Amino acid sequence: MVELLRLENVTKEYSRGLFGGTRFRAVEDVSFKVDKGKILALIGESGSGKTTIARIILRILRPTSGRVIFEGKDIFAFDAEESAAYYRNVQGIFQDPYSSFNPLKTVDDILELTCKKYTCSEYPENAIKQVLERVGLDPQSVLGKFPHQLSGGQLQRVSIARALLVKPRLLVADEPVSMLDASTRVDILNILYDLKTGENISTLLITHDVSQAYYVGDEIVVLYRGHVMERGDATILEKPLHPYTTNLLASVPTLSSRWATEEKIRAARLRLEAEEETVYTTTGCKYASRCPYASEKLGCFTRKPPEIEVEPGHFVRCWLYERR
Ligand SMILES: Nc1ncnc2c1ncn2[C@@H]1O[C@H](COP(=O)(O)OP(=O)(O)OP(=O)(O)O)[C@@H](O)[C@H]1O
Ligand SMILES: [Mg+2]
Known part of the structure:
Protein backbone atom coordinates (compact mmCIF):
# COMPACT_ATOMS: atom_id res chain seq x y z
CA MET A 1 0.00 0.00 0.00
CA VAL A 2 1.31 3.41 -0.95
CA GLU A 3 0.81 6.23 1.49
CA LEU A 4 -0.77 9.50 0.29
CA LEU A 5 -1.34 11.50 3.48
CA ARG A 6 -0.20 11.02 7.06
CA LEU A 7 -1.07 12.71 10.33
CA GLU A 8 1.73 12.61 12.89
CA ASN A 9 0.81 13.27 16.53
CA VAL A 10 -1.59 16.07 15.59
CA THR A 11 -2.95 18.11 18.50
CA LYS A 12 -5.33 21.07 18.30
CA GLU A 13 -6.13 23.24 21.30
CA TYR A 14 -9.05 25.65 21.48
CA SER A 15 -9.98 28.18 24.14
CA ARG A 16 -13.06 27.49 26.19
CA GLY A 17 -14.97 29.02 29.05
CA LEU A 18 -15.80 32.65 29.69
CA PHE A 19 -13.37 35.00 27.86
CA GLY A 20 -11.61 31.89 26.54
CA GLY A 21 -9.66 31.58 29.79
CA THR A 22 -8.96 27.86 29.65
CA ARG A 23 -7.66 25.77 26.80
CA PHE A 24 -8.74 22.29 25.91
CA ARG A 25 -7.56 19.78 23.38
CA ALA A 26 -10.23 19.04 20.79
CA VAL A 27 -7.76 16.71 19.08
CA GLU A 28 -4.82 15.12 20.85
CA ASP A 29 -1.88 13.13 19.54
CA VAL A 30 -3.74 11.85 16.47
CA SER A 31 -1.79 9.74 14.00
CA PHE A 32 -3.09 7.80 10.99
CA LYS A 33 -2.45 7.52 7.28
CA VAL A 34 -4.55 7.47 4.14
CA ASP A 35 -3.23 5.25 1.37
CA LYS A 36 -3.52 5.88 -2.36
CA GLY A 37 -6.76 4.55 -3.80
CA LYS A 38 -8.25 3.68 -0.40
CA ILE A 39 -11.12 4.93 1.73
CA LEU A 40 -10.36 5.71 5.35
CA ALA A 41 -13.43 6.10 7.53
CA LEU A 42 -13.03 8.35 10.57
CA ILE A 43 -15.81 7.52 13.04
CA GLY A 44 -16.71 9.37 16.20
CA GLU A 45 -19.61 10.83 18.11
CA SER A 46 -20.50 14.52 18.05
CA GLY A 47 -17.70 16.72 19.40
CA SER A 48 -15.01 14.06 19.05
CA GLY A 49 -12.91 16.29 16.79
CA LYS A 50 -13.72 14.95 13.31
CA THR A 51 -14.33 18.32 11.63
CA THR A 52 -11.28 19.79 13.36
CA ILE A 53 -9.18 17.06 11.73
CA ALA A 54 -10.84 17.70 8.33
CA ARG A 55 -10.10 21.42 8.62
CA ILE A 56 -6.47 20.78 9.48
CA ILE A 57 -6.10 18.48 6.46
CA LEU A 58 -7.80 21.07 4.24
CA ARG A 59 -5.37 23.71 5.64
CA ILE A 60 -8.21 25.82 7.03
CA LEU A 61 -6.73 25.36 10.53
CA ARG A 62 -3.19 24.93 11.78
CA PRO A 63 -2.53 22.24 14.38
CA THR A 64 -1.14 23.36 17.74
CA SER A 65 1.48 20.65 17.33
CA GLY A 66 2.16 17.68 15.11
CA ARG A 67 2.49 17.43 11.34
CA VAL A 68 0.44 16.54 8.28
CA ILE A 69 2.50 14.95 5.53
CA PHE A 70 1.23 14.76 1.93
CA GLU A 71 3.36 12.71 -0.46
CA GLY A 72 6.33 13.04 1.87
CA LYS A 73 6.10 16.82 2.57
CA ASP A 74 4.74 18.78 5.52
CA ILE A 75 1.65 20.62 4.19
CA PHE A 76 2.31 23.58 6.51
CA ALA A 77 5.81 24.02 5.09
CA PHE A 78 4.68 24.24 1.44
CA ASP A 79 5.79 27.13 -0.77
CA ALA A 80 3.19 29.01 -2.87
CA GLU A 81 3.39 26.61 -5.80
CA GLU A 82 3.11 23.52 -3.61
CA SER A 83 0.17 25.09 -1.77
CA ALA A 84 -1.68 25.74 -5.03
CA ALA A 85 -1.11 22.13 -6.10
CA TYR A 86 -2.32 20.91 -2.70
CA TYR A 87 -5.55 22.92 -2.90
CA ARG A 88 -6.17 21.17 -6.18
CA ASN A 89 -5.19 17.72 -5.01
CA VAL A 90 -7.28 17.76 -1.85
CA GLN A 91 -10.95 18.67 -2.18
CA GLY A 92 -13.56 19.00 0.57
CA ILE A 93 -17.17 17.76 0.42
CA PHE A 94 -19.41 18.90 3.25
CA GLN A 95 -22.53 17.81 5.05
CA ASP A 96 -24.94 20.47 3.81
CA PRO A 97 -24.71 20.81 0.04
CA TYR A 98 -27.07 23.82 0.09
CA SER A 99 -24.59 25.86 2.11
CA SER A 100 -21.68 24.76 -0.11
CA PHE A 101 -22.95 26.71 -3.11
CA ASN A 102 -23.74 30.33 -3.92
CA PRO A 103 -27.57 30.27 -4.10
CA LEU A 104 -27.56 33.01 -6.75
CA LYS A 105 -25.52 31.02 -9.25
CA THR A 106 -26.71 28.25 -11.53
CA VAL A 107 -25.02 24.85 -11.61
CA ASP A 108 -23.28 25.73 -14.91
CA ASP A 109 -21.99 29.03 -13.49
CA ILE A 110 -20.69 27.23 -10.42
CA LEU A 111 -18.91 24.50 -12.37
CA GLU A 112 -17.57 26.92 -15.03
CA LEU A 113 -16.10 29.08 -12.29
CA THR A 114 -14.29 26.11 -10.78
CA CYS A 115 -13.09 25.10 -14.23
CA LYS A 116 -11.76 28.59 -14.88
CA LYS A 117 -10.09 28.89 -11.47
CA TYR A 118 -8.21 25.62 -11.91
CA THR A 119 -8.00 25.64 -15.76
CA CYS A 120 -9.54 22.20 -15.70
CA SER A 121 -9.73 21.59 -19.43
CA GLU A 122 -9.45 23.22 -22.84
CA TYR A 123 -13.09 22.31 -23.34
CA PRO A 124 -14.87 23.20 -20.09
CA GLU A 125 -18.30 22.26 -21.43
CA ASN A 126 -17.20 18.73 -22.21
CA ALA A 127 -15.37 18.41 -18.90
CA ILE A 128 -18.47 19.55 -16.99
CA LYS A 129 -20.74 17.11 -18.82
CA GLN A 130 -18.25 14.32 -18.19
CA VAL A 131 -18.05 14.85 -14.42
CA LEU A 132 -21.82 15.20 -14.10
CA GLU A 133 -22.29 11.89 -15.89
CA ARG A 134 -19.54 10.38 -13.71
CA VAL A 135 -21.63 11.06 -10.61
CA GLY A 136 -24.79 9.70 -12.20
CA LEU A 137 -26.49 12.96 -13.20
CA ASP A 138 -28.09 13.70 -16.54
CA PRO A 139 -26.44 17.05 -17.42
CA GLN A 140 -29.68 18.27 -19.03
CA SER A 141 -31.56 17.83 -15.76
CA VAL A 142 -29.25 20.03 -13.67
CA LEU A 143 -27.55 22.53 -15.96
CA GLY A 144 -29.26 25.92 -15.87
CA LYS A 145 -30.80 25.21 -12.46
CA PHE A 146 -30.17 27.03 -9.18
CA PRO A 147 -29.14 25.00 -6.08
CA HIS A 148 -32.58 25.36 -4.47
CA GLN A 149 -34.15 23.75 -7.54
CA LEU A 150 -32.28 20.49 -6.90
CA SER A 151 -32.79 17.77 -4.30
CA GLY A 152 -30.18 17.31 -1.56
CA GLY A 153 -28.96 14.12 -3.25
CA GLN A 154 -28.64 15.81 -6.67
CA LEU A 155 -26.79 18.73 -5.13
CA GLN A 156 -24.40 16.48 -3.21
CA ARG A 157 -23.64 14.76 -6.53
CA VAL A 158 -22.94 18.22 -8.00
CA SER A 159 -20.49 18.94 -5.16
CA ILE A 160 -18.65 15.70 -5.90
CA ALA A 161 -18.69 16.60 -9.61
CA ARG A 162 -17.22 20.01 -8.77
CA ALA A 163 -14.45 18.34 -6.78
CA LEU A 164 -13.75 15.91 -9.65
CA LEU A 165 -13.36 18.74 -12.17
CA VAL A 166 -9.92 19.52 -10.77
CA LYS A 167 -8.82 15.87 -10.75
CA PRO A 168 -8.10 15.55 -7.02
CA ARG A 169 -6.06 12.83 -5.34
CA LEU A 170 -7.93 12.95 -2.04
CA LEU A 171 -11.52 13.81 -1.10
CA VAL A 172 -12.15 14.93 2.47
CA ALA A 173 -15.85 14.19 2.87
CA ASP A 174 -17.22 15.48 6.20
CA GLU A 175 -20.54 13.72 6.88
CA PRO A 176 -21.38 13.86 3.15
CA VAL A 177 -24.55 11.79 3.38
CA SER A 178 -25.92 12.63 6.83
CA MET A 179 -28.60 14.89 5.42
CA LEU A 180 -29.75 12.47 2.74
CA ASP A 181 -32.31 9.67 2.77
CA ALA A 182 -31.16 6.06 3.04
CA SER A 183 -31.19 5.09 -0.65
CA THR A 184 -29.46 8.30 -1.77
CA ARG A 185 -26.85 7.71 0.95
CA VAL A 186 -25.92 4.37 -0.54
CA ASP A 187 -25.74 5.88 -4.06
CA ILE A 188 -23.29 8.57 -2.91
CA LEU A 189 -21.16 6.06 -0.96
CA ASN A 190 -21.12 3.89 -4.10
CA ILE A 191 -19.78 6.86 -6.09
CA LEU A 192 -16.90 7.24 -3.59
CA TYR A 193 -16.23 3.52 -3.92
CA ASP A 194 -16.25 3.75 -7.76
CA LEU A 195 -13.86 6.72 -7.71
CA LYS A 196 -11.50 4.69 -5.59
CA THR A 197 -11.53 1.61 -7.79
CA GLY A 198 -11.87 3.43 -11.15
CA GLU A 199 -9.69 6.49 -10.69
CA ASN A 200 -7.53 5.63 -7.67
CA ILE A 201 -8.97 8.62 -5.77
CA SER A 202 -8.61 8.28 -1.98
CA THR A 203 -11.29 9.44 0.42
CA LEU A 204 -11.26 10.41 4.06
CA LEU A 205 -14.88 9.68 4.93
CA ILE A 206 -15.93 11.36 8.16
CA THR A 207 -19.04 9.94 9.74
CA HIS A 208 -20.73 9.25 13.06
CA ASP A 209 -22.44 6.26 11.47
CA VAL A 210 -20.58 2.98 11.93
CA SER A 211 -22.55 1.26 9.18
CA GLN A 212 -21.36 3.80 6.57
CA ALA A 213 -17.79 3.27 7.72
CA TYR A 214 -18.11 -0.49 7.42
CA TYR A 215 -19.89 -0.23 4.05
CA VAL A 216 -17.04 1.51 2.21
CA GLY A 217 -14.10 1.90 4.58
CA ASP A 218 -10.86 0.06 3.87
CA GLU A 219 -9.30 1.50 7.00
CA ILE A 220 -11.13 2.59 10.14
CA VAL A 221 -10.15 5.16 12.74
CA VAL A 222 -12.30 5.40 15.87
CA LEU A 223 -12.13 8.79 17.57
CA TYR A 224 -13.36 9.60 21.08
CA ARG A 225 -12.95 13.04 22.67
CA GLY A 226 -10.08 13.89 20.36
CA HIS A 227 -8.20 10.61 20.85
CA VAL A 228 -7.84 7.75 18.41
CA MET A 229 -9.11 4.82 20.47
CA GLU A 230 -8.72 2.11 17.87
CA ARG A 231 -7.58 1.89 14.26
CA GLY A 232 -6.91 -0.76 11.69
CA ASP A 233 -8.53 -2.28 8.63
CA ALA A 234 -12.31 -2.73 8.31
CA THR A 235 -12.23 -6.07 10.16
CA ILE A 236 -11.67 -4.22 13.46
CA LEU A 237 -15.41 -3.52 13.34
CA GLU A 238 -16.06 -7.26 13.22
CA LYS A 239 -13.77 -7.93 16.20
CA PRO A 240 -13.43 -4.66 18.09
CA LEU A 241 -10.99 -4.63 21.00
CA HIS A 242 -11.42 -1.22 22.62
CA PRO A 243 -14.36 -1.08 25.07
N1 LIG B 1 -13.39 27.33 16.88
C1 LIG B 1 -13.59 26.64 18.01
N2 LIG B 1 -13.36 27.20 19.22
C2 LIG B 1 -13.54 26.51 20.37
N3 LIG B 1 -13.95 25.22 20.41
C3 LIG B 1 -14.21 24.60 19.23
C4 LIG B 1 -14.05 25.28 17.97
N4 LIG B 1 -14.38 24.41 16.98
C5 LIG B 1 -14.73 23.26 17.59
N5 LIG B 1 -14.62 23.36 18.94
C6 LIG B 1 -14.90 22.30 19.93
O1 LIG B 1 -13.99 21.24 19.64
C7 LIG B 1 -14.62 19.97 19.84
C8 LIG B 1 -14.54 19.17 18.56
O2 LIG B 1 -15.34 19.82 17.57
P1 LIG B 1 -15.54 19.24 16.10
O3 LIG B 1 -16.41 20.17 15.34
O4 LIG B 1 -14.20 18.93 15.52
O5 LIG B 1 -16.30 17.88 16.41
P2 LIG B 1 -17.06 16.86 15.42
O6 LIG B 1 -16.56 15.49 15.77
O7 LIG B 1 -16.92 17.29 14.01
O8 LIG B 1 -18.57 16.97 15.90
P3 LIG B 1 -19.94 16.83 15.03
O9 LIG B 1 -20.15 15.34 14.82
O10 LIG B 1 -20.99 17.39 15.93
O11 LIG B 1 -19.76 17.58 13.75
C9 LIG B 1 -16.03 20.27 20.30
O12 LIG B 1 -16.04 20.21 21.72
C10 LIG B 1 -16.28 21.69 19.82
O13 LIG B 1 -17.18 22.35 20.67
MG1 LIG C 1 -18.28 17.84 12.51
Whole structure:
Protein backbone atom coordinates (compact mmCIF):
# COMPACT_ATOMS: atom_id res chain seq x y z
CA MET A 1 0.00 0.00 0.00
CA VAL A 2 1.31 3.41 -0.95
CA GLU A 3 0.81 6.23 1.49
CA LEU A 4 -0.77 9.50 0.29
CA LEU A 5 -1.34 11.50 3.48
CA ARG A 6 -0.20 11.02 7.06
CA LEU A 7 -1.07 12.71 10.33
CA GLU A 8 1.73 12.61 12.89
CA ASN A 9 0.81 13.27 16.53
CA VAL A 10 -1.59 16.07 15.59
CA THR A 11 -2.95 18.11 18.50
CA LYS A 12 -5.33 21.07 18.30
CA GLU A 13 -6.13 23.24 21.30
CA TYR A 14 -9.05 25.65 21.48
CA SER A 15 -9.98 28.18 24.14
CA ARG A 16 -13.06 27.49 26.19
CA GLY A 17 -14.97 29.02 29.05
CA LEU A 18 -15.80 32.65 29.69
CA PHE A 19 -13.37 35.00 27.86
CA GLY A 20 -11.61 31.89 26.54
CA GLY A 21 -9.66 31.58 29.79
CA THR A 22 -8.96 27.86 29.65
CA ARG A 23 -7.66 25.77 26.80
CA PHE A 24 -8.74 22.29 25.91
CA ARG A 25 -7.56 19.78 23.38
CA ALA A 26 -10.23 19.04 20.79
CA VAL A 27 -7.76 16.71 19.08
CA GLU A 28 -4.82 15.12 20.85
CA ASP A 29 -1.88 13.13 19.54
CA VAL A 30 -3.74 11.85 16.47
CA SER A 31 -1.79 9.74 14.00
CA PHE A 32 -3.09 7.80 10.99
CA LYS A 33 -2.45 7.52 7.28
CA VAL A 34 -4.55 7.47 4.14
CA ASP A 35 -3.23 5.25 1.37
CA LYS A 36 -3.52 5.88 -2.36
CA GLY A 37 -6.76 4.55 -3.80
CA LYS A 38 -8.25 3.68 -0.40
CA ILE A 39 -11.12 4.93 1.73
CA LEU A 40 -10.36 5.71 5.35
CA ALA A 41 -13.43 6.10 7.53
CA LEU A 42 -13.03 8.35 10.57
CA ILE A 43 -15.81 7.52 13.04
CA GLY A 44 -16.71 9.37 16.20
CA GLU A 45 -19.61 10.83 18.11
CA SER A 46 -20.50 14.52 18.05
CA GLY A 47 -17.70 16.72 19.40
CA SER A 48 -15.01 14.06 19.05
CA GLY A 49 -12.91 16.29 16.79
CA LYS A 50 -13.72 14.95 13.31
CA THR A 51 -14.33 18.32 11.63
CA THR A 52 -11.28 19.79 13.36
CA ILE A 53 -9.18 17.06 11.73
CA ALA A 54 -10.84 17.70 8.33
CA ARG A 55 -10.10 21.42 8.62
CA ILE A 56 -6.47 20.78 9.48
CA ILE A 57 -6.10 18.48 6.46
CA LEU A 58 -7.80 21.07 4.24
CA ARG A 59 -5.37 23.71 5.64
CA ILE A 60 -8.21 25.82 7.03
CA LEU A 61 -6.73 25.36 10.53
CA ARG A 62 -3.19 24.93 11.78
CA PRO A 63 -2.53 22.24 14.38
CA THR A 64 -1.14 23.36 17.74
CA SER A 65 1.48 20.65 17.33
CA GLY A 66 2.16 17.68 15.11
CA ARG A 67 2.49 17.43 11.34
CA VAL A 68 0.44 16.54 8.28
CA ILE A 69 2.50 14.95 5.53
CA PHE A 70 1.23 14.76 1.93
CA GLU A 71 3.36 12.71 -0.46
CA GLY A 72 6.33 13.04 1.87
CA LYS A 73 6.10 16.82 2.57
CA ASP A 74 4.74 18.78 5.52
CA ILE A 75 1.65 20.62 4.19
CA PHE A 76 2.31 23.58 6.51
CA ALA A 77 5.81 24.02 5.09
CA PHE A 78 4.68 24.24 1.44
CA ASP A 79 5.79 27.13 -0.77
CA ALA A 80 3.19 29.01 -2.87
CA GLU A 81 3.39 26.61 -5.80
CA GLU A 82 3.11 23.52 -3.61
CA SER A 83 0.17 25.09 -1.77
CA ALA A 84 -1.68 25.74 -5.03
CA ALA A 85 -1.11 22.13 -6.10
CA TYR A 86 -2.32 20.91 -2.70
CA TYR A 87 -5.55 22.92 -2.90
CA ARG A 88 -6.17 21.17 -6.18
CA ASN A 89 -5.19 17.72 -5.01
CA VAL A 90 -7.28 17.76 -1.85
CA GLN A 91 -10.95 18.67 -2.18
CA GLY A 92 -13.56 19.00 0.57
CA ILE A 93 -17.17 17.76 0.42
CA PHE A 94 -19.41 18.90 3.25
CA GLN A 95 -22.53 17.81 5.05
CA ASP A 96 -24.94 20.47 3.81
CA PRO A 97 -24.71 20.81 0.04
CA TYR A 98 -27.07 23.82 0.09
CA SER A 99 -24.59 25.86 2.11
CA SER A 100 -21.68 24.76 -0.11
CA PHE A 101 -22.95 26.71 -3.11
CA ASN A 102 -23.74 30.33 -3.92
CA PRO A 103 -27.57 30.27 -4.10
CA LEU A 104 -27.56 33.01 -6.75
CA LYS A 105 -25.52 31.02 -9.25
CA THR A 106 -26.71 28.25 -11.53
CA VAL A 107 -25.02 24.85 -11.61
CA ASP A 108 -23.28 25.73 -14.91
CA ASP A 109 -21.99 29.03 -13.49
CA ILE A 110 -20.69 27.23 -10.42
CA LEU A 111 -18.91 24.50 -12.37
CA GLU A 112 -17.57 26.92 -15.03
CA LEU A 113 -16.10 29.08 -12.29
CA THR A 114 -14.29 26.11 -10.78
CA CYS A 115 -13.09 25.10 -14.23
CA LYS A 116 -11.76 28.59 -14.88
CA LYS A 117 -10.09 28.89 -11.47
CA TYR A 118 -8.21 25.62 -11.91
CA THR A 119 -8.00 25.64 -15.76
CA CYS A 120 -9.54 22.20 -15.70
CA SER A 121 -9.73 21.59 -19.43
CA GLU A 122 -9.45 23.22 -22.84
CA TYR A 123 -13.09 22.31 -23.34
CA PRO A 124 -14.87 23.20 -20.09
CA GLU A 125 -18.30 22.26 -21.43
CA ASN A 126 -17.20 18.73 -22.21
CA ALA A 127 -15.37 18.41 -18.90
CA ILE A 128 -18.47 19.55 -16.99
CA LYS A 129 -20.74 17.11 -18.82
CA GLN A 130 -18.25 14.32 -18.19
CA VAL A 131 -18.05 14.85 -14.42
CA LEU A 132 -21.82 15.20 -14.10
CA GLU A 133 -22.29 11.89 -15.89
CA ARG A 134 -19.54 10.38 -13.71
CA VAL A 135 -21.63 11.06 -10.61
CA GLY A 136 -24.79 9.70 -12.20
CA LEU A 137 -26.49 12.96 -13.20
CA ASP A 138 -28.09 13.70 -16.54
CA PRO A 139 -26.44 17.05 -17.42
CA GLN A 140 -29.68 18.27 -19.03
CA SER A 141 -31.56 17.83 -15.76
CA VAL A 142 -29.25 20.03 -13.67
CA LEU A 143 -27.55 22.53 -15.96
CA GLY A 144 -29.26 25.92 -15.87
CA LYS A 145 -30.80 25.21 -12.46
CA PHE A 146 -30.17 27.03 -9.18
CA PRO A 147 -29.14 25.00 -6.08
CA HIS A 148 -32.58 25.36 -4.47
CA GLN A 149 -34.15 23.75 -7.54
CA LEU A 150 -32.28 20.49 -6.90
CA SER A 151 -32.79 17.77 -4.30
CA GLY A 152 -30.18 17.31 -1.56
CA GLY A 153 -28.96 14.12 -3.25
CA GLN A 154 -28.64 15.81 -6.67
CA LEU A 155 -26.79 18.73 -5.13
CA GLN A 156 -24.40 16.48 -3.21
CA ARG A 157 -23.64 14.76 -6.53
CA VAL A 158 -22.94 18.22 -8.00
CA SER A 159 -20.49 18.94 -5.16
CA ILE A 160 -18.65 15.70 -5.90
CA ALA A 161 -18.69 16.60 -9.61
CA ARG A 162 -17.22 20.01 -8.77
CA ALA A 163 -14.45 18.34 -6.78
CA LEU A 164 -13.75 15.91 -9.65
CA LEU A 165 -13.36 18.74 -12.17
CA VAL A 166 -9.92 19.52 -10.77
CA LYS A 167 -8.82 15.87 -10.75
CA PRO A 168 -8.10 15.55 -7.02
CA ARG A 169 -6.06 12.83 -5.34
CA LEU A 170 -7.93 12.95 -2.04
CA LEU A 171 -11.52 13.81 -1.10
CA VAL A 172 -12.15 14.93 2.47
CA ALA A 173 -15.85 14.19 2.87
CA ASP A 174 -17.22 15.48 6.20
CA GLU A 175 -20.54 13.72 6.88
CA PRO A 176 -21.38 13.86 3.15
CA VAL A 177 -24.55 11.79 3.38
CA SER A 178 -25.92 12.63 6.83
CA MET A 179 -28.60 14.89 5.42
CA LEU A 180 -29.75 12.47 2.74
CA ASP A 181 -32.31 9.67 2.77
CA ALA A 182 -31.16 6.06 3.04
CA SER A 183 -31.19 5.09 -0.65
CA THR A 184 -29.46 8.30 -1.77
CA ARG A 185 -26.85 7.71 0.95
CA VAL A 186 -25.92 4.37 -0.54
CA ASP A 187 -25.74 5.88 -4.06
CA ILE A 188 -23.29 8.57 -2.91
CA LEU A 189 -21.16 6.06 -0.96
CA ASN A 190 -21.12 3.89 -4.10
CA ILE A 191 -19.78 6.86 -6.09
CA LEU A 192 -16.90 7.24 -3.59
CA TYR A 193 -16.23 3.52 -3.92
CA ASP A 194 -16.25 3.75 -7.76
CA LEU A 195 -13.86 6.72 -7.71
CA LYS A 196 -11.50 4.69 -5.59
CA THR A 197 -11.53 1.61 -7.79
CA GLY A 198 -11.87 3.43 -11.15
CA GLU A 199 -9.69 6.49 -10.69
CA ASN A 200 -7.53 5.63 -7.67
CA ILE A 201 -8.97 8.62 -5.77
CA SER A 202 -8.61 8.28 -1.98
CA THR A 203 -11.29 9.44 0.42
CA LEU A 204 -11.26 10.41 4.06
CA LEU A 205 -14.88 9.68 4.93
CA ILE A 206 -15.93 11.36 8.16
CA THR A 207 -19.04 9.94 9.74
CA HIS A 208 -20.73 9.25 13.06
CA ASP A 209 -22.44 6.26 11.47
CA VAL A 210 -20.58 2.98 11.93
CA SER A 211 -22.55 1.26 9.18
CA GLN A 212 -21.36 3.80 6.57
CA ALA A 213 -17.79 3.27 7.72
CA TYR A 214 -18.11 -0.49 7.42
CA TYR A 215 -19.89 -0.23 4.05
CA VAL A 216 -17.04 1.51 2.21
CA GLY A 217 -14.10 1.90 4.58
CA ASP A 218 -10.86 0.06 3.87
CA GLU A 219 -9.30 1.50 7.00
CA ILE A 220 -11.13 2.59 10.14
CA VAL A 221 -10.15 5.16 12.74
CA VAL A 222 -12.30 5.40 15.87
CA LEU A 223 -12.13 8.79 17.57
CA TYR A 224 -13.36 9.60 21.08
CA ARG A 225 -12.95 13.04 22.67
CA GLY A 226 -10.08 13.89 20.36
CA HIS A 227 -8.20 10.61 20.85
CA VAL A 228 -7.84 7.75 18.41
CA MET A 229 -9.11 4.82 20.47
CA GLU A 230 -8.72 2.11 17.87
CA ARG A 231 -7.58 1.89 14.26
CA GLY A 232 -6.91 -0.76 11.69
CA ASP A 233 -8.53 -2.28 8.63
CA ALA A 234 -12.31 -2.73 8.31
CA THR A 235 -12.23 -6.07 10.16
CA ILE A 236 -11.67 -4.22 13.46
CA LEU A 237 -15.41 -3.52 13.34
CA GLU A 238 -16.06 -7.26 13.22
CA LYS A 239 -13.77 -7.93 16.20
CA PRO A 240 -13.43 -4.66 18.09
CA LEU A 241 -10.99 -4.63 21.00
CA HIS A 242 -11.42 -1.22 22.62
CA PRO A 243 -14.36 -1.08 25.07
CA TYR A 244 -15.47 2.18 23.40
CA THR A 245 -15.65 0.61 19.92
CA THR A 246 -17.57 -2.34 21.36
CA ASN A 247 -20.01 0.06 22.98
CA LEU A 248 -20.31 2.10 19.77
CA LEU A 249 -21.22 -1.00 17.79
CA ALA A 250 -23.68 -2.17 20.43
CA SER A 251 -25.46 1.18 20.35
CA VAL A 252 -26.28 1.06 16.63
CA PRO A 253 -30.10 1.17 16.59
CA THR A 254 -31.82 -1.75 14.91
CA LEU A 255 -35.46 -2.50 14.25
CA SER A 256 -35.48 -4.72 17.34
CA SER A 257 -33.99 -2.08 19.66
CA ARG A 258 -36.90 0.25 20.38
CA TRP A 259 -36.03 1.67 23.77
CA ALA A 260 -35.50 5.44 23.45
CA THR A 261 -38.04 6.51 26.04
CA GLU A 262 -38.01 10.10 27.32
CA GLU A 263 -36.71 8.90 30.68
CA LYS A 264 -33.78 7.04 29.20
CA ILE A 265 -32.87 9.99 26.99
CA ARG A 266 -32.94 12.34 30.02
CA ALA A 267 -30.85 9.97 32.11
CA ALA A 268 -28.28 9.66 29.31
CA ARG A 269 -28.09 13.47 28.96
CA LEU A 270 -27.54 13.94 32.70
CA ARG A 271 -24.82 11.30 32.69
CA LEU A 272 -23.08 13.01 29.76
CA GLU A 273 -23.16 16.40 31.50
CA ALA A 274 -21.69 14.89 34.67
CA GLU A 275 -18.95 13.26 32.65
CA GLU A 276 -18.09 16.39 30.69
CA GLU A 277 -15.92 17.94 33.40
CA THR A 278 -14.10 14.73 34.34
CA VAL A 279 -13.28 14.14 30.69
CA TYR A 280 -11.69 17.57 30.27
CA THR A 281 -9.72 17.39 33.50
CA THR A 282 -8.71 13.74 33.59
CA THR A 283 -5.07 12.80 33.41
CA GLY A 284 -6.03 9.24 32.55
CA CYS A 285 -7.98 7.63 29.73
CA LYS A 286 -10.74 9.86 28.32
CA TYR A 287 -13.11 6.90 28.30
CA ALA A 288 -12.39 5.75 31.86
CA SER A 289 -15.51 7.34 33.42
CA ARG A 290 -17.74 5.36 31.04
CA CYS A 291 -15.67 2.21 30.71
CA PRO A 292 -16.93 -0.94 32.47
CA TYR A 293 -13.36 -2.32 32.63
CA ALA A 294 -11.62 0.79 33.98
CA SER A 295 -9.71 0.18 37.23
CA GLU A 296 -7.32 1.92 39.62
CA LYS A 297 -5.03 -1.08 39.33
CA LEU A 298 -4.59 -0.62 35.58
CA GLY A 299 -4.12 3.12 36.11
CA CYS A 300 -7.00 4.05 33.79
CA PHE A 301 -7.95 7.12 35.87
CA THR A 302 -4.46 8.54 36.22
CA ARG A 303 -2.34 7.44 33.26
CA LYS A 304 -3.03 8.29 29.62
CA PRO A 305 -2.87 5.07 27.60
CA PRO A 306 -0.54 5.00 24.58
CA GLU A 307 -1.48 3.45 21.25
CA ILE A 308 -0.66 -0.24 21.54
CA GLU A 309 -0.19 -2.31 18.36
CA VAL A 310 -2.08 -5.42 19.41
CA GLU A 311 -1.55 -7.15 16.07
CA PRO A 312 0.18 -5.80 12.95
CA GLY A 313 -1.67 -2.66 11.85
CA HIS A 314 -4.30 -2.89 14.63
CA PHE A 315 -3.80 -0.15 17.25
CA VAL A 316 -5.75 0.16 20.50
CA ARG A 317 -5.40 2.97 23.05
CA CYS A 318 -6.27 0.97 26.17
CA TRP A 319 -4.37 -0.26 29.22
CA LEU A 320 -6.16 -3.63 28.97
CA TYR A 321 -3.81 -4.48 26.10
CA GLU A 322 -0.55 -3.45 27.73
CA ARG A 323 2.02 -6.21 27.46
CA ARG A 324 3.39 -6.88 30.88
N1 LIG B 1 -13.39 27.33 16.88
C1 LIG B 1 -13.59 26.64 18.01
N2 LIG B 1 -13.36 27.20 19.22
C2 LIG B 1 -13.54 26.51 20.37
N3 LIG B 1 -13.95 25.22 20.41
C3 LIG B 1 -14.21 24.60 19.23
C4 LIG B 1 -14.05 25.28 17.97
N4 LIG B 1 -14.38 24.41 16.98
C5 LIG B 1 -14.73 23.26 17.59
N5 LIG B 1 -14.62 23.36 18.94
C6 LIG B 1 -14.90 22.30 19.93
O1 LIG B 1 -13.99 21.24 19.64
C7 LIG B 1 -14.62 19.97 19.84
C8 LIG B 1 -14.54 19.17 18.56
O2 LIG B 1 -15.34 19.82 17.57
P1 LIG B 1 -15.54 19.24 16.10
O3 LIG B 1 -16.41 20.17 15.34
O4 LIG B 1 -14.20 18.93 15.52
O5 LIG B 1 -16.30 17.88 16.41
P2 LIG B 1 -17.06 16.86 15.42
O6 LIG B 1 -16.56 15.49 15.77
O7 LIG B 1 -16.92 17.29 14.01
O8 LIG B 1 -18.57 16.97 15.90
P3 LIG B 1 -19.94 16.83 15.03
O9 LIG B 1 -20.15 15.34 14.82
O10 LIG B 1 -20.99 17.39 15.93
O11 LIG B 1 -19.76 17.58 13.75
C9 LIG B 1 -16.03 20.27 20.30
O12 LIG B 1 -16.04 20.21 21.72
C10 LIG B 1 -16.28 21.69 19.82
O13 LIG B 1 -17.18 22.35 20.67
MG1 LIG C 1 -18.28 17.84 12.51
